[in-house]
Every structure is written in structure tokens, then in C-alpha cells.
Amino acid sequence: MQVLVTGAKGMLGGDLCPVFAKKHQVVATDLQELDVRDPRAVFAIIEENKPDLVLHLAALTNVDGCQEMKDEAYLTNAIGAKNVALACARYAACMVYLSTGSVFDGAKNEPYTEFDTPHPSSEYSKAKYQGELFVRDSLREYYIVRAGWMFGGGVRDKKFVGKIVSLAKQGRKLQVVDDKFGSPTYTNDLAQGILKLVETGWYGTYHMANLGCCSRFEYAQKVLNLVDRSNCSVEPVSSEAFPLPAHRPRMEAIRNYMLQLLGLNWMRPWEEALSDYIKNRLLANR
Ligand SMILES: NC(=O)c1ccc[n+]([C@@H]2O[C@H](COP(=O)([O-])OP(=O)(O)OC[C@H]3O[C@@H](n4cnc5c(N)ncnc54)[C@H](OP(=O)(O)O)[C@@H]3O)[C@@H](O)[C@H]2O)c1
Numbered sequence: 001m002q003v004l005v006t007g008a009k010g011m012l013g014g015d016l017c018p019v020f021a022k023k024h025q026v027v028a029t030d031l032q033e034l035d036v037r038d039p040r041a042v043f044a045i046i047e048e049n050k051p052d053l054v055l056h057l058a059a060l061t062n063v064d065g066c067q068e069m070k071d072e073a074y075l076t077n078a079i080g081a082k083n084v085a086l087a088c089a090r091y092a093a094c095m096v097y098l099s100t101g102s103v104f105d106g107a108k109n110e111p112y113t114e115f116d117t118p119h120p121s122s123e124y125s126k127a128k129y130q131g132e133l134f135v136r137d138s139l140r141e142y143y144i145v146r147a148g149w150m151f152g153g154g155v156r157d158k159k160f161v162g163k164i165v166s167l168a169k170q171g172r173k174l175q176v177v178d179d180k181f182g183s184p185t186y187t188n189d190l191a192q193g194i195l196k197l198v199e200t201g202w203y204g205t206y207h208m209a210n211l212g213c214c215s216r217f218e219y220a221q222k223v224l225n226l227v228d229r230s231n232c233s234v235e236p237v238s239s240e241a242f243p244l245p246a247h248r249p250r251m252e253a254i255r256n257y258m259l260q261l262l263g264l265n266w267m268r269p270w271e272e273a274l275s276d277y278i279k280n281r282l283l284a285n286r
Contacts, residue, residue, distance in 0.1 A: 001023075001024045001025070001051075001052040001053050002024070002025045002027070002049065002050060002051045002052050002053075003020050003024045003025065003026050003027070003051055003052070003053045003054075003055060004026075004027045004029065004045070004046065004049050004051035004053070004054045004055070004093075005017055005020070005026060005027070005028045005029060005054075005055045005057060006029055006030075006034060006036050006054070006055070006056050006057055006058035006080075006084065007030060007031075007036075007056070007057035007058030007059060008028035008029055008030050008057065009028075009030040010030075010057055010058075010061070011150060011152050011153045011156075011157075011159065011187055012057050012098065012147075012150060012152065012187045012190065012191070013028065013030070013057050014152065014153060014154075014156070014187070015152055015187040015188045015190070015191040016055060016057065016187070016190075016191040016194065019188070019191040019192055019195055020055070020191075020195060023195070024053075027049050027051065029045065030058070031058070033045075034058075036056070036058045036076065036080035036081075036083055036084060037075050037076055037079060037080055037083070038083070039083040039086070039087075042083040042084055042087045043083075043086075043087045043090065046084075046087040046088065046090075046091050046093060047087075047090075047091055050091065050093075051091075051093050052093060052094065053093060053094045053095075053096065053198060054084055054087075054088050054093050054094070054095050054096070055096045055098075055194070056080075056081060056084045056095060056096065056097050056098065057098050058076070058080060059076060059077050059080070059098070059128070060072060060073055060076045060077060060124070061124075062124075063102075063122055063124040063125075063246045063248070064244055064245040064246045066122070066123045066124035066127065066246065067122055067123050067124065067245040067246035068245055070123050073123050073124055073127045074123075074127045074130070076127075077124065077127035077128050077130075077131055078127040078128075078130035078131045078134065080131070081097055081130075081131030081132075081134050081135055082131070082134035082138070084097075085097075085134050085135045085137075085138035085139055085142070086138055088138070088139055088142075089138045089139055094139075094141040094142065094143075094198070094203075095135060095139055095141070095142045095143070096142070096143045096145060096194060096198060097131060097132065097135045097142065097143070097144050097145070098145055098147060099128050099129070099131065099132050099144055099145065099146045099147075100125060100128050100146055100147060100252075101146055101147070101148050101182065101183065101207070101209065101252045101253065101254040102120065102122065102124070102125040102128075102248070102249055102252050103118035103119075103120045103125050103128060103129045103132070103146065104116060104118055104119060104120070104249060104251070104252070105119040105120070105121055105249055106121070106248075106249020106250040106251045106252065107249075107250070107251070108251050109251070110213075110251075110253075110255075111183065111213050111251070111253035111254050111255040112207070112251070112253070112254050112255065113207065113254070113255050113257035113258075114146075114205050114206065114207055114257055114258045115257065118132075121247045121249060122246040122247050122248070123246065124246060132144050132205070136205075140203070141203055142203055143194075143197060143198060143203060143204065143205075143206060144204070144205040144206070145190075145194060145197070145206050145207075145208050146205070146206070146207050146208070146254055147185045147190055147208055147209060148182050148183030148184060148185040148209030148210070148252070148253065148254055149182040149183065149184050149185060149219070149252070150184075150185050150186075150187055150190070151184055151185070151186060151187070151274065151277060152186060152187025152188060152277065153187070154281045154282060155282075157282060160216075160219070160220075161223055161274070161277070161278070161282070162282070164220050164223045164224065165223060165227055165278070165282060167232070168223075168224055168227055168228070168229050168232040169227075170232075171231035171232050172232060173232070173233050173234075173235070174220060174232065174233070174234040174235065175234075175235050175236075175237045175241065176216050176217045176219075176220040176234055176235075176236065176237065177215070177216045177217060177236070177237055177238065177239040177241070177242065178215045178216070178217035178218075178236035178237070178238070179215065179238055179239050179250060180215060180216050180239055180248050180249075180250060180252070181213055181214065181215050181250065181251050181252065181253050182213070182214070182216070182219075182252040182253050183209035183210060183211075183212065183213055183252070183253040183254050183255075183270065184209070184210055184212075184214065184219060184270040184273070184274060185208070185209040185210050185270070185273075186210055186270075186273035186274070186276070186277050188277070189210060189267055189268065189273050190208055190209075192266070193208050193259075193266060193267060194208070196264070196266060197259075197264065200264065202262065202264075204258065205258070206256070206258045206259055207254040207255060207256045207257065207258065207259070208256055208259065208267065209253070209254050209256065209267065209270075210267050210268060210269060210270035210272075210273045210274075211256070211265075211267055211268065211269045211270060212269050212270045212271065213253035214270065215236075217234065217236040220234050221234055222271060222274060223274070223278065226274065226275055226278040226279065227278060227283065
């Protein structure tokens with residue numbers, strides 16, 4: 001297949017591009033090569049490259065930034081997805097749209113399945129959900145893949161796991177919230193899972209996270225257990241201790257129910273994936 005990737009230089013793109021490149025021709029684009037906010041540019045690149053599949057990862061992922069810059073959030077995360085979906089419809093390409101478990105309101109006491117109704121609360125999640133609706137309305141051949149709290153990126157990891165590891169090295173006393181729950185998702189596992197999914201032709205909306213659910217505090221504890229934490233401690237706190245511009249749902253965890261029902265749930269438990277990532281990638285290359 002000819003595969004075109006948007007947002008290829010991001011955390012997920014860094015793993016997804018090499019995974020797909022082992023089997024397919026990959027054209028990797030990021031903001032410099034293709035600004036997804038520009039419909040003419042999107043149509044032109046898809047017309048020129050004639051991809052069979054477009055993996056649409058490009059997004060503004062700073063949740064608080066999106067809250068403060070609403071127009072930018074909707075332009076990139078919702079209209080950007082619409083531009084890609086319409087171009088895929090015009091040039092007969094299949095589309096994969098990366099979405100998020102934060103499209104739900106968090107009121108449930110257990111992980112969300114694909115059969116629960118989204119009700120996003122932050123501007124980031126609302127824009128990502130509008131992106132889902134545009135994809136669904138424009139295409140028949142699409143996969144919407146909702147992921148959990150992603151970790152990955154190796155030496156370039158500046159997100160939750162990377163930050164905890166850096167702070168642990170500095171011997172800092174950490175405070176981490178214990179009232180927000182999610183499903184950690186290793187970008188490498190997600191990339192392999194997406195590759196397998198697109199080979200089925202079973203279009204639709206899927207949850208794809210590593211198995212299990214934890215609080216941010218349990219997540220941080222697990223990270224610290226996997227690195228040298230001799231002079232670092234972590235204390236659980238309420239999210240009221242850290243007021244943020246964007247609301248975070250209490251429950252963002254997702255269950256891969258569609259994959260499970262179809263016998264396609266290859267994802268491993270999050271603790272196993274995290275241990276693999278930290279030992280074999282993060283620490284091995286630092
Ligand atoms: N990270 C998570 O925990 C998580 C969870 C669930 C779903 N997702 C979704 O998964 C996808 C990938 O996430 P990620 O964590 O890999 O994100 P990321 O690291 O922030 O990467 C996103 C990439 O998109 C690029 N981009 C931003 N605006 C663009 C535009 N207008 N046109 C083209 N490219 C643009 C960014 O470039 P710059 O860096 O130059 O801005 C960046 O390289 C996103 O759609 C995200 O919403 C992420």
C-alpha cells in the first residue's frame with residue numbers, strides 16, 4: 001500500500017512510520033510539508049501521492065493550550081480532520097483518524113467501550129470528537145481509533161513518563177493526582193495494533209489501549225518502581241491541588257471491547273508495556 005501520514009514527527013508518528021514502512025510505502029508529512037488546516041494543500045498532496053491509506057495523526061495535543069486557543073483547536077483538530085476526510089473521499093483513500101478516550105464525560109465508574117455515548121467536556125476533546133463526526137459523515141472506509149494516555153518517544157520523551165523519570169533523577173519529591181483514571185498506551189503497541197487492524201478491512205470505531213486502568217498516581221508509582229528512585233518519593237494528591245485551564249474527566253480509561261468481540265485484542269497489559277518501554281528503550285538509550 002501507499003500510505004500517507006500527517007503529524008508524522010509527533011510521539012505516535014515516531015513509532016507508527018517505521019512500523020508501517022516495514023510493509024508499505026510511507027510518505028511521512030508534518031506541519032512543514034502539510035498543514036492540515038489548509039484544504040487546498042491537503043487535496044493537492046493526496047491527489048499527487050494517491051495513497052491507499054491516510055493515517056491522520058496531526059493535532060494540537062496540548063489540552064490546556066486548546067482550552068485557551070479555541071479557534072486554533074477547532075481549526076486543527078476538527079477542520080483539519082474534515083479536510084483530510086473529504087480529500088480521502090475524493091481520491092478513494094481509506095482513512096485512520098486518531099482520537100481519544102477523553103471524548104467521554106468521565107462519569108462512568110469503569111472503562112468506556114465503543115458502545116458508550118461520547119460527551120466531551122474540554123475544547124480539545126470537543127474538537128477531536130467533531131473530527132470523528134466529520135470522518136464518519138464523509139467516508140465509508142475509515143477507522144476511528146481512540147487511544148488512552150500515550151507513552152513513547154524514547155530519548156525525546158517529554159510527556160508524562162519522560163517527565164517523571166527526569167524528576168526522579170533530580171531526586172524530587174513528587175505529588176501526583178490519584179482521582180483521574182486512564183489507560184496507558186504504548187505508542188509502539190498502538191502502531192502494531194493499527195497495522196493489524198487496517199489489514200482486516202473491518203472498518204469502524206475502535207478503542208485501542210494497553211489493557212487495564214490506573215490513576216495518574218499509580219502510573220507514576222509504577223514508573224518510579226522501574227527506575228532508580230532511591231532519593232525520590234511520590235505522594236497522592238487530589239486534582240483540586242492542581243487547578244488547570246481544561247477540565248479532565250475523572251474516568252478516561254477505555255476498554256478495547258470491539259477488538260475483544262472480534263477476536264482482535266492483541267494489546268498487552270499496560271504494566272508489561274511500560275516495563276518494556278522503560279527498560280528496553282528509555283533507559284537503554286539515555
Ligand atoms: N498523546 C496522547 O496521550 C494521545 C491520546 C489519545 C489520542 N491522541 C491523538 O493521537 C494523535 C497523535 O498524538 P501525539 O501524542 O503523537 O501528538 P504530538 O506528539 O503532539 O504530535 C502531533 C503532530 O502534529 C503536528 N501538527 C500540529 N498542527 C499541525 C497542522 N496544522 N498540520 C500538520 N501537522 C500538525 C505537530 O507538529 P508541531 O509539534 O510542530 O506542532 C506534531 O508533530 C493526535 O491526533 C492526538 O490527538 C494522543
